[in-house]
Amino acid sequence: MATSVPISDADYLRILIHGHTAFELLRTGLEFDLFQKLEDSGGLDVTETAAALGVEEYPARVLLLGLASLLLIEKKDGKFVNAPIVRRKLLKDGERFLGPLIDIQDKIINKTLVDFAESMRQSTNVGLRHLEGPGDTLYSKLTATPDLQKVFYDNMGDASNRAFEQFLEYYDFSGIKHAIDIGGGDGTNSVKLAERYPELEMTVFDQESVTRLAADKIEDPSVRKRVHFHPGDMLTDRLPEGADAILYFHIYEIWSLERNTEMLRKCYDALPEGGTVLVYNFVSNDEGTGSLSGGLVSPYFLALASGEGMTWSAADMEKSVRDAGFSRVERFADLGFSHALVVGHK
Ligand SMILES: C[S@@+](CC[C@H](N)C(=O)[O-])C[C@H]1O[C@@H](n2cnc3c(N)ncnc32)[C@H](O)[C@@H]1O
Structure with missing residues (x-):
């Protein structure tokens, strides 16, 4: 079921201007299989994400911050978890996986x-x-x-x-x-x-x-x-x-x-x-x-x-x-x- 995200017109424009960065954040999340790893684990903090992705904590933190600012992931009880839209469209077994697009x-x-x-x-x-x-x-x-x-x-x-x-x-x-x-x-x-x-x-x-x-x-x-x-x-x-x-x-x-x-x-x-x-x-x-x-x-x-x-x-x-x-x-x-x-x- 579709849900909506709260976004101001200034932020909407910001996403358009930084569209290339927003796309790369999303695509990189997929390349590292981050969304699936968050789903399978029930949530990860920065240290656990770095270990799961095989990268240092600093780049893991950059990726998590970017994806959270785009409302694709959110923080619950100290762990990052997937937003509903990610579950529907960015997981391979989701309702409609958008990987090929x-x-x-x-x-x-x-x-x-x-x-x-x-x-x-x-x-x-x-x-x-x-x-x-x-x-x-x-x-x-x-x-x-x-x-x-x-x-x-x-x-x-x-x-x-x-x-x-x-x-x-x-x-x-x-x-x-x-x-x-x-x-x-x-x-x-x-x-x-x-x-x-x-x-x-x-x-x-x-x-x-x-x-x-x-x-x-x-x-x-x-x-x-x-x-x-x-x-x-x-x-x-x-x-x-x-x-x-x-x-x-x-x-x-x-x-x-x-x-x-x-x-x-x-x-x-x-x-x-x-x-x-x-x-x-x-x-x-x-x-x-x-x-x-x-x-x-x-x-x-x-x-x-x-x-x-x-x-x-x-x-x-x-x-x-x-x-x-x-x-x-x-x-x-x-x-x-x-x-x-x-x-x-x-
Ligand atoms: C957008 S796809 C559509 C595929 C399919 N009809 C569908 O609905 O999924 C366009 C198709 O037209 C073919 N095509 C493009 N130019 C062509 C041409 N000059 N002669 C024959 N096929 C062509 C492409 O190879 C491609 O398979």
Whole structure:
């Protein structure tokens, strides 16, 4: 259950200004497994913390002071213990462990966002210069660095998992025979759909090195038979034929509105009469004032991922689907996790 922390507007601003330090305090606490050690022991003082972390008392005291000032730990009967939010989100067996998100911020995003202002001036992803590899998007660069690619997909899988569970409960797929999952990533979503619908065929369309990653993961032989992989470039290659539905999940946020409309037109052309496109994405509100997570993730798309995307709104998604030619369009907004689903019927 969510709890709130008392914080003045001056302290809120202070955390933003010292954001880098606040992030490093939190990440270092995780690196030293401090939160788990506090939990397992029922609380530690400075001397015990130093021994548990294998460091001297002075640095242990710096870390404990910082984390306590950020209200992530608190002192009870002379010992430091975890605050409720740490138990929920910073312990591996907590309600929702945020380790993969902290990892991608640390290893991929933070060092590139120093180029946010320059990316604004040039209206492109200048931050990409910090990464090795081919191409002009984060996705193609990651193909050259498997360790970073894993960090990316660990977070992507984790983030889309919960949003996908919600989609599965919400949308009935039983009328669909074969769906293409454009930018289907490591295949997590396609596999789950194939498990839920035993007749359904799925085709994951993604970059070659990514589809390889996905193919390796399927264990169930019936699912393995029905989940196909089609390596290709969604921007330049033709879509595979023969499907009656196309999933466009967490792809809309990557590209510009114009490019999305163009790609959805390609989906329209690849579908038979009566076919369906499903655009499912994290969205901002139509006023452009939130959510907080939408506001915080959008600079990543400008400065790094593609140089042209952001957390667009459900209204933007609906307009693109209509402009692509779909005659009947349904919008399901206000879903959980700030997601919206727009369904276009040909
Ligand atoms: C944000 S992830 C979305 C993954 C998945 N659809 C989900 O909802 O979890 C974007 C995916 O698009 C793929 N992608 C990006 N650019 C691509 C391109 N030009 N051609 C094919 N796939 C691409 C990436 O490899 C990545 O797997």
